[in-house]
Amino acid sequence: MGSKARVEYEAVEKCRCEGREKDSVVADLDGTLTRGRSSFPYFMLVALEAGSLLRAIVLMMVSPLAWLLYHFVSEGAGIRVLIMVAFGGLRVKDIEAAARAVLPKFYAEDVHPESWRVFSSCSSGRRCVVTANPRIMVDFFCKNHLGADTVFGTDIHVTSSGHATGLLMSPGVLLGAAKRAAVKAEFGDAQPDVGLGDRLSDLPFLTLCKEAYMVPRKSVEAVPMHKLFKPVVFHDGRLVQRPTPLVALVTLVWFPIGLVLSIVRVMVCVNTPLLYVPLMYKLLGIKLSVRGKRPGNIEEKLGLQGQGVLLVCCHRTCLDPVFLSVALGKQVSAVTYSVSRLTEMLSPIPTVRLTRNREKDAAHIKRLLEGGNLVICPEGTTCREPVLLRFSALFAELTDQIVPVAILPRMSMFYGNTVRGYKAFDPFFFLMNPRPHYEVTFLEQLPPHLTHVAGARSAFEVANCIQKMLAATLGFQCTTFTRRDKYRMLTGGDGSVK
Template identity: 75%
Template sequence: MRRGQNGKYETVEQCGCEGRQKESVVADLEGTLTRSKSSFPYFMLVALEAGSLFRAVILLIASPFAWFLHHIISEDAAIRMLTMVAMAGLRVKDIEAVSRAVLPKFYGEDIHPETWRVFSGCGARGRCVVTASPRIMVEFFCKHHLGADTVLGSELHVTPSGHATGLLRWPGALVGASKRLAVKNHFGDAQPGIGLGDRSSDLPFLALCKEAYIVPKKQVQQVPMQELFNPVVFHDGRLVQRPTQLVALLTLLWFPVGVLLALVRLWVCLLAPLDYVPLFYKLLGIKLTVKGEIPDNIERGSRKRAKGVLFVCCHRTVLDPVFLSVALGTRVTAVTYSVSRLTELLSPIPTVRLTRNRERDAASIKKLLEHGNLVICPEGTTCREPVLLRFSALFAELTDQIVPVAVLPRMTMFYGNTVRGYKAFDLFFFIMNPVPHYEITFLRQLPADRTHISGGVSSLEVANSIQKMLADTLGFQCTSYTRRDKYRILTGGDGSVKQQQQQINSERKAAA
């Protein structure tokens, strides 16, 4: 055992990690691998994203009782209570979907640098994570993003119909002696090399290890996402911030106010003349920042649209074309591959749905360009990460009047796009933010000699060059990911998550 002069375990900072490639390591998750000791935010995310707003409210009300159980009665009782409230009655496949698409982003932003230094420095086939949280919540993140070989966690009891009962299978929550037993059963007669923990209930399993270290409670900087085994690139969920008790309380209190405010904002901006919309934005707390030079052939303040200008922008939310029109001072027709009926009904600008039939869509766009300006988002779907998906090259074959536009929405409470949720509500969630902010940057119109029609440049090169221009403007990364790749990663459709995450990781290293 590695103990200091006072008989206590040494801190993780004193653990050397060189030459540990063949060593095994077993580490606790909350408070050890992560900086935060609390598992409440992750139960809240499951309750809200896999359950409902009502379940989230009940969990928040129950959180003081869980805190009391954890600190006065037992950690096991607190975990059992959180599990019951957050998961009872939910479909297991919904919990798994949240653990794959929502939780990794928040776990990944909270990794402890010293623990990660030791954990990642040990052998890839001997990394073990042990946690009191239900294994179903943490296994995907630990294996795919931390490179863990094994995850030992509390086991959820599931009905034959695939629903969680909210109960934990024997021996209950993995704390204290039960955590030691799980580690002992996994390693058998072999002795784990390094043990990492942060609390008294971790001491029993630490006693099994050749070396053991404690992670002290102090403020440290998080590990940059790019340094994880696989960085979290695509993620889902409505909440922007990790829902600690305070953040969850403020979010739930704001929710009814946000709904009412969103309805007012939507109603006023739909009925107001376009010339006055920027003024109402300011009055209603919506911030719009316009940068760059608007093309000379666009008449601001007029509903008359000049012919043939195609605005090509990255796709962050369904409101991209709306804010673009407000920035221009004239309505621009939006062409899109998919849009909900509700969004289409409430849209203050003309919206044309494409069919994904290349010839038919090309004919439709050409016809629309003969009558006015268009805006298209060639990524094919919204994206909230600082990356750009692969651009479709179709638009480059139809006109040489192309103006790239970089759009960047800033949200503090709710995301205005989703994969798993109801996309019809994307519009409302964005304008439910206390101060929704859109930044529109107009880039210079593409020179004729760099277009497909006038310059003879291949349409793919035109699309790639515009993608790079937008990425450079926003500080984002160009990728070869498509809309389908994003959905596969978030839904686990083809089981290739690890391979695709490694692809974007290698692309980042190559770019650096």
């Protein structure tokens, strides 16, 4: 019977897209708009990022039960278990924050090309997503990055104090007849022009559509992120890879090992003379790649007397100046707008806080340059995507001795930067990766004719020039986004971390 039901509708590849601009479309999410049929990774992300490591462990332990219920009892029973464990007791604002800042990146990397071809072709029509997932978990991604007008999903019960109970609102898990009822209520007597699904529980709502297509199970390449309705530029969270059951299990098993390893790495490297740190890196499994012309004595090379060089680099983690100093083979100072007390205490190089007062900061940077080499990250904040945020032009007015440095860390398990988490732990999370890797590329010193004083260039021209040099080296895109844009996006507030 299941096999017969599946052949009632043609594969989505057979659907034509020409002339569908004004058509309406209704599509399922998991397995239809995305390639992955399982929603477990996204429940795990909510459990870990909005909850805790303990909640993630419990979810991992009950996942076999959820799988058995889903496949041998009912889809709804398995999903109820995942919702209860992942959501029960969490603050709604924490769930929403994870849905805004963490989940979109992983959803956007898994969009099905054929389904997206059809869904996006209905550019000015009504686009609806109907899914069994909790609506609070998928609403932001579907509307903001897929361009959906309406999202129907399972609604969770919330207490008066703003906490999710893990229980569901009527009609429960949005499956089968419940999906059909939601679509019927939205369109009334009018029929959606196109329906997209991938499993038997999608058939009830597909029967309402003028045309319906099924998404077959087969391996396909995901849609490039830049082709989505809106790409993901900023995202947060600690996990690098989508936590499928296997990845989640390996990550949770590695976590205590990685934590001990990161503490050992920090303690050993902080107490090792700079000359021997590269050797310690090799012994501790830390890889440092240095490219470009690394000067042995940068002041002598540039013919400077009594003045340091300003090393301008992109900002990927708070460890950028540390690895740059090791790559250079000489201690440098670093300026930052914000750094945790713990990071400041453990930093093997001098770290100086800026005040955001332009005149005071300029005077402070000049004094530091008189004492030696200085590292500055004009972006003002870290960013994970292959983009560079708008540079501050303050540094360009202070010296003409500028050496751009391209920084690129590579992580396999944990990100070494965060917005909503505890930033003091950023260095430890980076060093918890089995084999953390930093690439440092020294570029040529900025020519005199492109500098502020000697070349009579404006500070903004100098900053833009360096930004383009770094972007070209790394293969990144320059943007007009600023630090404040990042925090507004990831916190949903006015730019301050909550």
